[in-house]
Amino acid sequence: MVLKLHPWSRTEALRELVADLRDRDVRVLLVAPPLYPSFHSRVRREVDMFGAAVTELAAENGAVFEDLTEPRRSGLTQDNFVDVVHLNEGNHQVLQRIGRAIRSHFGTAPAAPRSNP
Numbered sequence: 001m002v003l004k005l006h007p008w009s010r011t012e013a014l015r016e017l018v019a020d021l022r023d024r025d026v027r028v029l030l031v032a033p034p035l036y037p038s039f040h041s042r043v044r045r046e047v048d049m050f051g052a053a054v055t056e057l058a059a060e061n062g063a064v065f066e067d068l069t070e071p072r073r074s075g076l077t078q079d080n081f082v083d084v085v086h087l088n089e090g091n092h093q094v095l096q097r098i099g100r101a102i103r104s105h106f107g108t109a110p111a112a113p114r115s116n117p
Contacts, residue, residue: 011053018061027106028063030054031098034074036084066101
């Protein structure tokens with residue numbers, strides 16, 4: 001059985017997850033992955049609404065949001081994609097971008113291991 005949630009329910013579920021993680025002192029980075037450039041241009045309105053909602057959610061909960069959906073931000077072209085949603089194998093630009101976001105917002109030191117209760 002597949003459970004389909006209303007978009008608002010998914011937003012609330014993400015909000016609760018982020019709040020729970022922050023309550024546990026977990027630093028949260030939300031990442032919206034790159035979109036195929038021509039697909040991005042077709043769904044720009046929806047992407048903008050999504051970005052605004054996640055930006056607000058992140059700000060309310062002390063999280064960080066890195067939006068890589070826009071081709072200008074991700075630095076990717078259609079040549080970097082196998083299809084509309086999958087990047088070519090070995091494409092490291094996105095991982096480098098996420099790594100920079102982590103270092104920028106959270107520093108370079110690894111988090112101390114947590115003991116299990």
